[in-house]
Amino acid sequence: MWLSALADGDAAALPHAAALWRDDADARERWHTYHLIGDVMRSEELSSPPGRDAAFVARLRTRLASEPVPFAPAASSPAPTAAAAQALRAHARHLGWRAPAAVAAGFVAVAVTVAWMRPQWPFGERGAASGEMASLAGSGMRAVSSDTPDAGAALVADGRMIRDARLDAYLRAHQAARGGSPAALPGGGLRSVEMLVAPLPAAAAPLPRPASEPR
Amino acid sequence: MRLPSARLWPLLAALTAAATAGLVPAAPARAAGESEARQWLVRMKAAASGSNYEGTLVYSAGGVMSSSRVWHYQVGGQTYERMETQDGRQQRIYRHNDEVRTVWPQTRTAIVERRETLAAWSTTPQEVDPRAAESYDLKPEGEARVAGREAAVFLLTPRDTLRFAQRLWADRATGLMLRADVIAPDGSLLESSAFSVIDLGVKPQPDTVLQAMRLDDGLRIVRPQQQRTTLEAQGWAVAKPVQGFALAGCVLRGLEAGGSEPLMLQAVFSDGLTHVSVFVERFDPARHRNAMQAKLGATNTVMRRADEHWLTVVGDVPATALNQFAEVLVRRR
Numbered sequence: 249m250w251l252s253a254l255a256d257g258d259a260a261a262l263p264h265a266a267a268l269w270r271d272d273a274d275a276r277e278r279w280h281t282y283h284l285i286g287d288v289m290r291s292e293e294l295s296s297p298p299g300r301d302a303a304f305v306a307r308l309r310t311r312l313a314s315e316p317v318p319f320a321p322a323a324s325s326p327a328p329t330a331a332a333a334q335a336l337r338a339h340a341r342h343l344g345w346r347a348p349a350a351v352a353a354g355f356v357a358v359a360v361t362v363a364w365m366r367p368q369w370p371f372g373e374r375g376a377a378s379g380e381m382a383s384l385a386g387s388g389m390r391a392v393s394s395d396t397p398d399a400g401a402a403l404v405a406d407g408r409m410i411r412d413a414r415l416d417a418y419l420r421a422h423q424a425a426r427g428g429s430p431a432a433l434p435g436g437g438l439r440s441v442e443m444l445v446a447p448l449p450a451a452a453a454p455l456p457r458p459a460s461e462p463r
Numbered sequence: 464m465r466l467p468s469a470r471l472w473p474l475l476a477a478l479t480a481a482a483t484a485g486l487v488p489a490a491p492a493r494a495a496g497e498s499e500a501r502q503w504l505v506r507m508k509a510a511a512s513g514s515n516y517e518g519t520l521v522y523s524a525g526g527v528m529s530s531s532r533v534w535h536y537q538v539g540g541q542t543y544e545r546m547e548t549q550d551g552r553q554q555r556i557y558r559h560n561d562e563v564r565t566v567w568p569q570t571r572t573a574i575v576e577r578r579e580t581l582a583a584w585s586t587t588p589q590e591v592d593p594r595a596a597e598s599y600d601l602k603p604e605g606e607a608r609v610a611g612r613e614a615a616v617f618l619l620t621p622r623d624t625l626r627f628a629q630r631l632w633a634d635r636a637t638g639l640m641l642r643a644d645v646i647a648p649d650g651s652l653l654e655s656s657a658f659s660v661i662d663l664g665v666k667p668q669p670d671t672v673l674q675a676m677r678l679d680d681g682l683r684i685v686r687p688q689q690q691r692t693t694l695e696a697q698g699w700a701v702a703k704p705v706q707g708f709a710l711a712g713c714v715l716r717g718l719e720a721g722g723s724e725p726l727m728l729q730a731v732f733s734d735g736l737t738h739v740s741v742f743v744e745r746f747d748p749a750r751h752r753n754a755m756q757a758k759l760g761a762t763n764t765v766m767r768r769a770d771e772h773w774l775t776v777v778g779d780v781p782a783t784a785l786n787q788f789a790e791v792l793v794r795r796r
Contacts, residue, residue, distance in 0.1 A: 415757065415764065417718035422740040422777040424578050425731045
């Protein structure tokens, strides 16, 4: 009775049915048969030898037993990649109670898009910077955890992204160190790194201040 | 790809044939190939500086492509160069020897600076830095056709994990580099710079460059400060040098985006083919927030704190190498 109530979707029957299922082998067989009939009625493909289900349950049991007990109230913010998740967990072990905060911070660090790109200029054509950020979350951004916990998450740019003015400046200075080397040598060519001069009225990007009087 | 032409590499062909016949060990064939490749690199460098050419250079990295037109003239020992982006925001770079003017016409902004060449810093100016051979294996790979011209292909494989492999295409007729690919350790392409159109032996027009460099009308001009210096003068020393990289020079500079910031030290290390910059500045909690790593194409950047200083390391090398560079400098006073 409890089993059929549970099969009909009655949640209140769950504790009783679960206890019955655990204790009574007959009940287990009836449960299995009931569902097998339902599956086969829906589709012939769903019929399978009985041993398969039993093996599945056994495997599930062993997997559940080996699952570590979470000590933080669920790392609920999903880490973007398995690698990042592992790194965050490793980091969290050191932090103890600060683990949830670390997880959240890690996720935020990943969500912040800091990247630069070659001469494409997104702002004028696409509009608000925040809109750009939102569209990027889905497109080709990949977080890679670094070796040293201090270094933060690495960001891999796959497409048009927001630029960071200071990062641009360092890249320019680095390219400038090639000095007067011509374009047609390895490492040459116009890897233009643009200063972030935003056309939006509320833009936070600094305009370049002249170091001396223009002549 | 066609087989190497017998006219061009007779020694290599003969030795390779002998090696496969088992009469001669393979080592001399490889050595002959290496010295041929090294000669090609010399030709490449000479052609890049010495020829007159104009063309369209396409740069692609991580799915992003941008092209720019390039004009390069060599007249009477003076070099004139002009580059204009074809995609996205307009940017033009004019160069006359060491003086470089970068103009953004849409925002009426220009940066005027003097960029000293890396070669000027090293004590023995060489056409091809022999140190590159210590860090890379040179291997000719046959022939290919790029931008309508026949080219010889070379692969430079790094001898360690601190740098990327590069594949270079050199024009058979003049030696000019037509294409360069930077390849990740797993064989994937990190970035590529290739001429899609090129005209060699054009009539030089240095006036187009000189006139553009004199034009100040309505432009906001930024002159970033820079001066050459030495590590010792700034109170630093190289503690743990990174394998294959030697210090090429130091500059005390400001970043042009913020003209009033204190100057920072830029130490440049080179392995003969690629270079890495280490920027050192005083740690400022307001400006220096999070340590981070970033990457686009082949260029990696690492930013992190080192006691009272903030380090930014930039280079076309793997991020693990950049982390080693962050440990290179040590404070002496």
